[in-house]
Amino acid sequence: MVKYQEAELNDIFSALADPTRRALLARLEEDDDALSVSELAAPFDVSLPAVMKHLNVLSGAGLIARQKTGRTVRVRLQPEKMAHAMEWLRRYERFWTDRLDRLAAFVENAAQNETPTHPATPQDQEDR
Amino acid sequence: MVKYQEAELNDIFSALADPTRRALLARLEEDDDALSVSELAAPFDVSLPAVMKHLNVLSGAGLIARQKTGRTVRVRLQPEKMAHAMEWLRRYERFWTDRLDRLAAFVENAAQNETPTHPATPQDQEDR
């Protein structure tokens, strides 16, 4: 079961390791997150089959979903799995947010429930 | 300059894509974060040269640093670069933390300064 998570992280991190794939994800995020395969491929200087392979990797990692309607395929972002990568990284976050932990403790008191994860400017005030 | 960041992300994400390398980092994080190469390699069932290669990849990505004293080499964690990976991922964070944004806003008010990024249980309350 921990093994499974390992494999998932392998897939996610190696999916994110390629700049073209990151660009594809970025495009899906900024555009109305449901582009056809050809629309998606257009800005890139690689062939369509190459983009297909990238899409296969991305959906293999669970980061996108495809939906076929007629002869066109809409691709939409499905970035929930990225949360797992974030979780893994969070373990190391203390190294660059040491002094923010005080604040974190405060927040856990203030807002009984949970701490947020959408900071405006995360690290700039640290200079280490 | 954006190109440079791209290359850096390539290195970081592909360094993290291998389970052995993640385990090495985890070991460096939990132990007193300065182990010798042999100590570091001991728990793994791969050869020392294989571990060496992983360490090369990790230091190539700037995630560890080596310091030679006599004939032993201490390896220490240097996870600051992971912040860049986090930053990249943060762009997508809204997809799984929609309703936490209210809380984030609250925190930004409460603690003028900054929001923390060390939550205890990040995503469970979302079910989408």
Place this chain on the structure above:
DNA sequence: TCAATACTTAACCCCATGGTTAAGTATCAA
């Protein structure tokens, strides 16, 4: 029905990656 469109699959290349074993280089201890 037939051609264009939209995507997919196949077959191939090259080279990077992760592993090996074996040999090489310092350094330490006796």
Place this chain on the structure above:
DNA sequence: TTGATACTTAACCATGGGGTTAAGTATTGA
């Protein structure tokens, strides 16, 4: 000084990843 220790480098191997071109399969529109 000599042998063990700690790490490094070299040489090799198999696999997989990212790219290509070419061919294949639906669908759509005329």
